[in-house]
Amino acid sequence: MNKIFETPMYPYTRSPDQDAPVPVRHQVVIIGAGPVGLAAAIDLAQQGVDVVVLDDNDKVSFGSRAICFAKRPLEILDRLGCGQPMVDKGVEWDVGKVFFDEREVYTFDLLPEEGHRRPAFINLQQYYFEEYLVDRVRELQKEGANLDLRGRNKVSAVGTHPDHVTLEIDTPEGSYNIEADWLIACDGANSTLRAMLGKDFVGRVFEDNFLIADVVMEADFPTERWFWFDPPFNRGQSALLHKQPDNVWRIDLQLGWDIDKEREKRPENVIPRLKAMLGDDIDFELEWVSIYTFQCRRMEQFRHDRVIFAGDAAHQVSPFGARGANSGLQDTDNLCWKLKLVLDGKAPETLLDSYDVERVHGADENILNSTRSTDFITPKSDTSRLFRDAVLDLAEQYEFARPLVNAGRLSVPCTYDGSPLNSADALAGPARTRPGSPCLDVPLGDGFLLQELGDRFTLLTIDAEAPDEIVEDGVTVTRLALSVKDDPTLALKERYLGDAESGVYLIRPDQHVAARRATYDDNLFRAAIRRATGKE
Amino acid sequence: MSDLTLTPNIDNADDFYADLLEAHEGLEKSDSEALNARLILILANHIGDRQVLSQALNAAAFKMEE
C-alpha cells in the first residue's frame, strides 16, 4: 500500500484569521486543494495575488484517480514552475493497442510531432501530481508568496455580496469566518458550493459501472495503452490496462449496470477478476480499488458574480479521453491572468465573462468527445452494438475503419474559436496558430518557445519590426523578436508563418493567440490588446 | 441541392440485387445484420463526402430535404 495518500500533506494548523476580531478579507479564496485548486493557487500566487486555499481534507487524492496527463497541461505546469518533476517521474507513452474478443485488432502510435519540449502524454498517479503541486506551493511560500494552504478547513456556508463573498469555515478547533474579493470553487464533482448556491449541474449519467483497480506488479507488459472490447476475461464488457510509475498498473473493468457495488469492491471478488485478466502466474498487490459510475455534465454558467467555478465542480466527463484534470488545468490557465488584471484594476470585471465563454466551449468539446467514447464503449442499443462490433471487425482487416474505433479520444487543447477576445485573423498563416489557439512549441537554441511566453502579454515578431514594449491602458506587452533563422528545424516557420514572409502575434498570458498579422500596425494592435482584455 | 444520386445508377441492377441476396444466403439473422453493418461502413467510407452521407441517411429515413 502506497503511503503517500495516507500522509497529511497540509495538516491543520491554526491561522491568525481564526483569532481576528473581524473577518479578514483576502483577494482570492479557493475552495479545494485538488489538482485544479492547487494550480489556481500557484498561478495567482506567482503573480503576487493574496490567496488562501481551503480543503476539508489534509491529504493528496486518495488513490490515483487521474493517470494520463497530456502535453498542454504539462506546458501549463511548466509555466507554473512544476512541469519538470511530473515529467521526470511520469512514464511517457505513445503506443496503444486495441483488442476485440481474443484478437488484437490494431495498434496506434500517437507519433508525437518533433520539436516540442513536452511529450504527447505521461502517466502519473494523481497523488504524485498533487504532491508536486503542494511542493511548488511550499517553494512559493519560502519565496515569500502570500499563499496559505489550510487543511481540514471545510467551507460550511457562503454569503454572496455585490463586491465580496463571506465564508464560514469549520475546523477541528471550531468555526471562523473570512471574506474574499473573489471565490474560486474547485471543490470537485460533488461541489458543496454549487449545492449551497443552488446551481444546476445538468447532463447525462451513463448507466454503467467500472471497477478501477491500481495493482502493483512486476510484469513485462510494455508501456502501452491496451484496451479490450468484449475480451474472454470480461465478456460483453471492456477492459483497460495502462502503466504508471513504480510498477503500478491501472486496470479498468467495465461491470455493467445491475451490480452490487460494495460486493464487487471486496478483494475476494476483485482478485479473481484480475487473475482472469492477467493470468494465474502473475503476482500482484492491490493498491487501490474503486467503483465508478460516469457522468458527462456541466453547469450552465461557470461565473456567478464573485464566485467562479473551475474543474470538476464546473464540469464532469467520463474518464475515457483523460479530460478531467487536463481540462481543469486549462480552466485555471484561462482564469488566473484575467482575475489578476481585474484585481489590479487594469481590466473590467466583464473580462471574466470571457472565462465563461471560453471554458464552457472547452467543456462542451470535452463532453461531446467523452460522450461519444462512452457510447462506443457502452453501446446503448442492439443496433449501436452491431455497428460498434462491425467497426472493430473491419478495423482488423481494413485501415479505413480504424479512425472509427473510439476507445477514448485523448485530451487535446481547446482552441477558443469565436471568443470575444480574439481579433479577426489577418495573417494567411497556418490554421493551427489562428487566433484562439494555444501557442505551439518550437525548439529555440537550447530551449523552447513556450518557455519565453506566458504570465504576461507578449508580442511575438517573426522577421518583423515592432516596438519593444507597448503599454495600452495599463496593460504592458513585451516583444519577443525572432527570425525563422533562429530555428534550423524550420518548425517556427512551419507552425507560425506557413507561406507568409513575416508575422506578428499578440499572445495572451495563458499562451493563447489573441491576434496576428503579417506586420506591426500600432492602431490595430492596440485595438487587439483592448479587445483581449475585455475593453472592446 | 443534392449530390446524392437517387436515380438509377447501377449497371445490370438485377445482377447486383442477386449478389446482395446471395451474400446473405444461409446466414443466421445476426450474421446477416453484421454483414449489413459492415457493408454500410465500407460503402460510407467509399463515398466519404459527409454531405452526401447526410443526404443518404435522410433519404433512407424518408426525411424530406428542406
Ligand SMILES: Cc1cc2nc3c(=O)[nH]c(=O)nc-3n(C[C@H](O)[C@H](O)[C@H](O)COP(=O)(O)OP(=O)(O)OC[C@H]3O[C@@H](n4cnc5c(N)ncnc54)[C@H](O)[C@@H]3O)c2cc1C
Ligand atoms: C477513475 C478515474 C480516472 C481518471 N483519469 C483521469 C485521467 O487520466 N486524466 C485526467 O485528466 N483526469 C482523469 N480523471 C479525472 C480527475 O481525477 C478529476 O478531473 C480531477 O481530480 C478534478 O480535480 P478538481 O481539483 O477539480 O477536483 P478534486 O480532485 O475532486 O478536488 C476537490 C477538492 O475539494 C475539496 N472539498 C470539497 N468540498 C469542500 C468543502 N466544502 N470545503 C473544503 N474543501 C472541499 C475536496 O476534499 C478535494 O480535495 C479521472 C477520474 C477518475 C474517477
